[in-house]
Amino acid sequence: MLGEFDMIERLLRPLARGQAGAFDLADDAALIHDREGRGLVVTTDTLVEGTHFLPDDPPDSVGRKLVRVNLSDMVAKAARPVAAFLNLAWPRRRPASQLEALIGGLGADLAELCGEVPLMGGDTTATDGPLVLTLTLMGSPVGPRPVLRRGAAPGDVVCVTGTIGDAGLGLAVLSQGLVLEAPEGPVAAYRTPQPPPLAFTPALARFARAGLDVSDGLLADLGHLARASGVAVVLELDQIPLSQAGHDWLIGQADPLAAAIWLAGRGDDYQTLLACRPTDWPLVQAAAADLGLPLTRIGACRGGDGVIPRWTGEPVRIDPAATGWRHSLG
C-alpha cells in the first residue's frame, strides 16, 4: 500500500488550495482560523477492524483506543479538546452488547482523559464489513499557536515521553504468537495506549519548538520532524526508553541493535516526540517530572536531512523498509 498512500497524498494535496492551516496535509492536525485569527486545532483519526485493532479486542478498549489515538495528536500539538464528533460504521453481525461496551469505553475516556469534552455530533451507519470508527477532535491551542512538525533547529534536543515499542510487542503477542514472560503490559499498550496527559500541554506550548505523536513508528516520525523542520535528527538507538517488558525482550535477542530498530519501527506508541532548545531541556524535564511522566532525551537536531541512527555513539545503517509503517495522511 505504500505506493498508493503516496498517490493519495499527491492527489489530495492540491485540494488544500494552499491554505496555511492545512500544512500541505503533512502535519497531524489542521488549524482553522476564526475571523479574529484565532485558531481551532482539528485532528481526525480512523480505526479499521483488522488494520488498527483486532476483531477480538474487547469493545471497551476499541472505544478507548479511538479516543486515545486522537488525544495523542491533540496533546502533541499542545491543544485542549473542546468538541468531539463520532462516525461509526457498525457491523450488522456484531451484538448490541458490544456497542454498549464500546460507547462506554469511549465515553469514559472522553470524560477522564479529554477534560469532559462533549460529543457534539457524528453519524452512525450499518455495514456488512469490518467495524470502522472515526473520531474528530477540535481543540484550542493552549499557547499562542499549536506545536507543528516544523520548527526544530540544529542543536535542539530531541526527546520522547513514555516508552517505545510496547504496542508493537503487544501486537506480536496477539497476532504473531510472540511469547513474553509478562505479556500484559505490551498487550494493554496495543489495545489502550497511554498518551501523555493534557496537563503536559502547557509545557509543550511553552518549550516544544516542534513535535508530533509517535504513531507511525519512532524512526518514521523522527523522519517527519526532520523533513518538516529541514534538519537532520541524530537518534541514539541505545537511549530509546523501554518498558521492563521491552527491555527484557531486547536483552533476550541475539542482535540487540536489530531489536532496538525493530521496536523503533513498530508504531502505535502514541507518545509525544518533541524538539526543544538545549537551554529549555531541564525545564521540560522538570515539567514532565512534576507530572510523573517519563521523558527521555533520545537525540539532537543538526544541519542536514533525514534520521541519523547511532548505536553506542557509532552511526549504523537501517534498511528503510524496516523503519515504520504508514497508515495516515494529514
Added chain:
Amino acid sequence: MLGEFDMIERLLRPLARGQAGAFDLADDAALIHDREGRGLVVTTDTLVEGTHFLPDDPPDSVGRKLVRVNLSDMVAKAARPVAAFLNLAWPRRRPASQLEALIGGLGADLAELCGEVPLMGGDTTATDGPLVLTLTLMGSPVGPRPVLRRGAAPGDVVCVTGTIGDAGLGLAVLSQGLVLEAPEGPVAAYRTPQPPPLAFTPALARFARAGLDVSDGLLADLGHLARASGVAVVLELDQIPLSQAGHDWLIGQADPLAAAIWLAGRGDDYQTLLACRPTDWPLVQAAAADLGLPLTRIGACRGGDGVIPRWTGEPVRIDPAATGWRHSLG
C-alpha cells in the same frame, strides 16, 4: 437495525453533556461557539459501500456523492463551508485508478459546489472490507444563526426544493430490477444527488424558521421537523414535487396513493425541507425562482404532533414501517 440505532442514540446522548450546540445529537449539524460566541457549523456524514452506494457505482460519482450529502446539510442549515476533512478507508482490492477518479469527483465538487472550500486534513487507511468514506464540513452561518430542525410554529408553510423520490427509483433500477422508460435521471439522482446551491442559503437564513435536508425520506424528515419544533405537519401527498420520471412511474401504478407514499419514504433526496411564515412564503418562492430552483409548498404546520398525511385533501393512514429509513445520527 432500527432498534440498534435507537440504542446508539440513547447511549451517545449523555456524552453531549447538555451542550446547547449539540442539540441533543438530534439535529443534522452541531454548532461550536468560539470565544466570541460566534458559531461554526459542523456536519459529518459517512458513506459505506453496499449501504449508501453500490459497489459498481462509478468512483467519480462516489466522491461527488460524499460531498453532496454533506453539502446538503450545510445548505439546509444556511451555512457556507470553510473547511473540509476526509477520512478514507480504502479497500486493498480496489485498483489505484479508482482512487484517482474518486478524488477527482470529490475535488471537483468541493471546488464547484462548495465555494472552493479547502481540504484541511483527514486520515487515509487501508481496509479488507468495503470502502468507507467520511467527510466533515465546517462552515459559517450565513445569517446570525443556523437554521435548525426546531423553530417551526403552527400556521407555517412547509415546502421542499427540487423533486422527491428520484433517488429511490434510481436505487430500485440499479438493485431491484425496476424497469423505467427513462432510468438515467433517477439513476443520476441516486448516484450524484443535486442539493440546492449555496446561493440559496441567504434566503434560508432570512426566511426559514426551521429546516433540514431530506436524507431519511420526506415522511421521516417531516417527522423530525415536527418533533423538534413541537408541531404537527400536514403533508399533502398529492402536492409532493415529482420529476417527469417520478410522475410517469406514479401514474403507471395501480395505487397512486401507495406510490406517492413509497416515493416519500425512500430517502437520499438531499433536498432542503423548510418551514416559513405564510407572509414570507412569496419571498422564499421568489428567491428560489431567481435561482431557477424548484420550490414546492407541500403542507403546513399546526398544533399537535407528528405528520398528518392527506391525499386530495383527505387524511390517510400510513403504516409507520413504510415511512422511511434511518441511517444517521446527529
